[in-house]
Amino acid sequence: MADSNREKIIADLQKVKEEGQLRSQRIREIVQSSVEQAVSELKEGQKEIRSVVKDSLGATLEVLQDRGGEIKDDISAAIAGAVEGVSRGKRRAIAETSSQIQQLQNQLEVEEAEVSQEIDGVLEDIEQTSQDRPEQVKEAVASAVQTAKDSEEVALMQKRYAQLKTQLSVLQANLASRYGENFEGVKPYIDEAKAWYEKAKEDPEGTNEKVAQKRRDVEQKLGEAGSAIAQKEQKVKRVLKELWHSVTELFQS
Template sequence: MPNSVKENSVKNKISEDLQKAKTEGQLRTERIREIVKLAVSQAVSEIKEGSVEIRSIVREAVSTVIDNLQDRGQETKEEITASIEGAIEGISSVRRQAIAKTQSEVEQLQAQIDGEEKALQGQIDSALMDIEETGSSRSTEIKSAINSAVSSVKDSEEVSSMRKRYAQLQTQLSVLQANLAARYGARYEEVQRHLDSAKTWYDQTKAQAEVGETPRLNQKQVEFEQKMGEAGAALARGEQRVKQLLKELWHSVRNGDAS
């Protein structure tokens, strides 16, 4: 549907609903907000891409409300504010649905990764167990050598690195989920749960990285922990800046600062 058609559709929808509300004596700020929200939400849901188009729809929606208020000689700040809030909520409601779908996909990916990790670890453990069993009928000296070799492999840098990379990925996923939850209005408990999960996986990553610690790595770990603490504290206090802190935390963990 072309831009002009969508804009006219929004304009007509809002004008009709406003007129109906006037007739019923229900033209209050809450009603104006809801009228604009529904009209914008419907129009935006039909748009595949294009922020310019969305901006045009929002502009037309707010202008329509202003025009209707001018017609009756009652253009107030509260009613204009309500129209703007309704337009923003209309955009957000559609995007929240998309984000909810994305978050569900992230959770499915996390479950899949977890399953693959456990399967891989199980295969490695089974293979090492089979190797140990091959030495059961050998001499004590050979058996001891096999057991020692198996133990060395279990504690090897490659296996440790694999577990570390997995923990890093889980940390990133948890921080991403905390960002999504905070940005799209989830409850405090959900955001905090994702942060706690990120902290748990980060601690595992840190423990596996201690052998190769360097001053630069230590500094990055301190910075990451500070950001994690600030985000949690801001969330507990209900501060608006929690979204910015979580965004910084996400950039930090995505760029490898937590490793």
């Protein structure tokens, strides 16, 4: 915990102590607020969070050590506040990450639409240039334009877009399962992931056995996730984590 946060928690506790308002609930609120703020600002991992909690409780004990028989309840309140602070702090950080992912999805949709519009516009312009030409030329141009629309490059672009949408949906499902309030908040993301996965799938005849196995893994995990959500099973977090790894591995192969 930064010195400023340590000083703040000591100052807040000292203030309510001097005012005669040092109650368990107030202690809990002060510790919770301090830990939440510190955790939400952290960019590091588990060790740093543990350090925040340790320093926070140390600062609390520094103020409460002369409380005598009341100290047991005070310490319990401080610990409860620290746990709640860690949870809320991480939820705040995850909410920001989730918002960034949503922005990325929106940007992806805009850019994909722009590329499609640009390609369609170019092909339309090409086709228009043949309108005053002999019928044979117009037919040849129209055929070439259709071939371009059905080309491997356009299909690859559309498939890659579907892959990214699948991955983003699975990532959102993971975030919702870890920090959401209920299982129902996860279901829309899994449904979306399934829909985009269907659009992203390879031609079965054009894949080797290694890729085919990865596809089966993804499809199995999608099914398991849907069943776990429907039955409100706690294993949904584990399944979603495995699904994320399977999807990432498949689309990077």
